[in-house]
Each structure stands twice: as C-alpha cells, then as structure tokens.
Amino acid sequence: xxxxxxxxxQVGAVAKITLNRPNVFNSFNREMALALQxxxxxxxxxxxxRAIYLTGEGKAFCAGQDLQEATDPxxxxxxRIVVEHYNPIILKLRAIEKPIVCAxxxxxxxxxxxxxxxxxxTVAKESSAFIQAFSSIGLIPDSGGTFxxxxxxxxxxxxxxxxxxxxVSASDAAAMGMIYKAxxxxxxxxxxxxxxxxxxxxxxxxxxxxxxLLNESHQNNLADQLNRExxxxxxxASSKDYNEGVQAFLEKRKPNFTGD
Numbered sequence: 001x002x003x004x005x006x007x008x009x010q011v012g013a014v015a016k017i018t019l020n021r022p023n024v025f026n027s028f029n030r031e032m033a034l035a036l037q038x039x040x041x042x043x044x045x046x047x048x049x050r051a052i053y054l055t056g057e058g059k060a061f062c063a064g065q066d067l068q069e070a071t072d073p074x075x076x077x078x079x080r081i082v083v084e085h086y087n088p089i090i091l092k093l094r095a096i097e098k099p100i101v102c103a104x105x106x107x108x109x110x111x112x113x114x115x116x117x118x119x120x121x122t123v124a125k126e127s128s129a130f131i132q133a134f135s136s137i138g139l140i141p142d143s144g145g146t147f148x149x150x151x152x153x154x155x156x157x158x159x160x161x162x163x164x165x166x167x168v169s170a171s172d173a174a175a176m177g178m179i180y181k182a183x184x185x186x187x188x189x190x191x192x193x194x195x196x197x198x199x200x201x202x203x204x205x206x207x208x209x210x211x212x213l214l215n216e217s218h219q220n221n222l223a224d225q226l227n228r229e230x231x232x233x234x235x236x237a238s239s240k241d242y243n244e245g246v247q248a249f250l251e252k253r254k255p256n257f258t259g260d
Contacts (some may be wrong), residue, residue: 003035007057008042011193013050013200013259015043022058027066028111030076033085040092050259051200052096053193054119055103064110064133086111086143093118094215097208099199103192104170104179109133114143117152120211121195122179124170125188130178132162151218152178203241204259 007018017039019026026032043049056062069075076084093100093115102119109131116122116130124130132149134141141149141162150158153176161168170182183191199207209232217225236242240260248255 003031005029005032006035006039008039010049011053012197013048014053014193014196015039015046015049015051016053016055016193016196017043019054019056019062021066022056022060024066025060025063025107026056026058026112027063028085029066029069030081030085033081033089037088037092040089040096043098044092044096047259049098050204051098051196052100053103053196054100055192056105058106060106060112061104061108061116061128062112063107064112067137082142086115089115090118090144094211097211098204099196099202099207099211101192101196101199103188104128104130105188107131111143114141114145114148117148117178118144121199123181123183123192123195124173124179125185126170126182127185128170130168130170130173131165133165135163136165149178201257203236203239203245203255203257205239205241206236209236 005019005021007016007020009016017036019032019036021027021029021032040052043052065081070078070081099121100119102116102122104116104122104124106125106128108116108124108128110133113130113132132141132145134145140146145162146158149161152158153161157176160166168176168178170179173179174182213225213228213232216228220228241255241257244257245255
C-alpha cells in the first residue's frame with residue numbers, strides 16, 4: 001500500500017487500521033478512500049487476520065468527506081466520490097466475514113459516522129461524538145446512513161438526527177443503541193483493542209457465518225431466515241473450531257480456536 005493516509009499493522013491476529021490524515025480530522029480524499037479499500041481487501045484474504053480494528057489518528061475519528069476535494073472543479077465530483085469511494089468501503093465492511101471493531105476515538109461526522117455504524121461492533125471514547133452533518137451543507141446522508149441508522153435507533157430518532165444534524169455524545173449513542181458502548185477516555189485504547197483481540201481468539205468460521213446471516217436478515221422473512229440458519233449451522237458444525245469447542249467444553253478447559 002503506497003498511501004500514508006492509512007496506517008496498517010498486525011497485532012497478533014488483529015489487523016489495526018488507522019485513518020491517518022489528522023491535520024484535517026481524518027477527512028476522506030480519494031487517496032485515503034482507495035487505500036482503505038485496498039487494505040480491507042488484504043484483511044479479507046489473509047487467513048492470519050481474524051479480526052479487524054478500525055480507528056483514527058489524532059483528535060478525531062473521521063470528519064467525513066474532505067470538502068476541498070468535493071468542491072474542486074478538477075476533483076472526482078460528488079457522483080464518483082459516492083460510487084467509487086464510500087459505497088465500496090461500506091460493502092467491503094459488510095462482506096468481510098471477520099469481525100470488525102470500530103474504535104471511535106473522537107468526532108465521527110458525516111460519512112465518518114456512517115462508516116463507524118457499518119462496522120460489526122462500534123465503541124467510542126466518552127469524549128467523542130457522532131454527527132449526521134449532511135443536512136448542514138444541503139446534502140443527504142450517504143455511506144449507508146439511511147440504511148443502518150434507522151435499524152439501530154428507529155425511524156423517528158434517525159430522521160431527527162439526520163435532519164437536525166444534532167451532535168450525539170458517545171454515552172447517548174450507547175444509550176440509544178447506536179453503538180455497543182462508550183469507554184472512559186483513559187481506558188479507551190486498551191479496552192477497545194481487548195475486544196478485537198478477544199474476537200480474534202474466537203471461532204472465526206462461526207463468527208463469519210453469524211455476520212453473513214445478520215446481513216441476510218434485512219431481506220429475509222422469518223421462515224427463510226430459519227432455513228438459512230439451518231444451512232449455515234451445518235457449515236459451522238463441520239469446522240475444526242466446533243470440534244475444539246465441544247471437546248473443550250467436555251474437558252472443562254478453555255478452547256483453543258484456530259479459525260478453521
């Protein structure tokens with residue numbers, strides 16, 4: 001990966017991805033969007049990576065789109081920004097059959113907020129906040145915002161937050177079910193990374209199948225979803241991790257899952 005706008009390191013079986021444009025609050029330009037897509041593809045293919053941890057460098061998680069690029073007459077334009085930058089990022093986040101923890105270390109605004117909400121488990125530093133900032137500049141929520149936010153917090157709250165562009169504290173976001181939990185600032189990095197490490201130690205095949213079924217649940221009726229659960233339970237039961245989990249339970253010991 002040739003871009004400096006994304007930092008990538010592997011911590012055991014966890015891929016740590018850091019948005020790295022702190023001087024502009026990690027707002028996205030084309031370079032960073034394409035670099036993030038590239039590193040997500042790497043994480044998807046690498047069997048040694050069993051969980052992903054996404055965060056931001058500096059004071060913000062992500063301020064959304066870099067408006068200088070969006071308004072540049074020689075830039076990619078809003079249409080390409082949505083279709084080529086954000087849509088592929090959201091689709092990749094949902095398609096990767098490995099758990100993704102988003103650790104929101106500061107303000108998450110616009111597309112930055114909706115990228116955070118598209119991840120599997122989102123936690124936030126208590127001092128951070130979420131803003132659906134689009135209406136403040138005459139735009140509509142993109143990056144899956146109109147899909148995920150109503151499902152997380154209900155239509156009324158989602159509509160209000162999108163139309164009014166109110167700032168939501170991390171604690172309030174957790175209370176309304178927008179995110180998993182808010183974490184005290186002085187414990188944030190250690191606690192949030194511990195979640196990713198725990199996920200990386202769990203049965204990767206089963207977690208991936210769980211994510212697949214959660215994705216499908218948005219379009220299935222109950223009968224179809226029950227049938228799909230039956231299908232994927234057979235796949236999960238054929239994994240080495242299932243055998244290890246059962247054996248560990250019978251032997252009253254901690255399982256040693258390998259992700260197979």
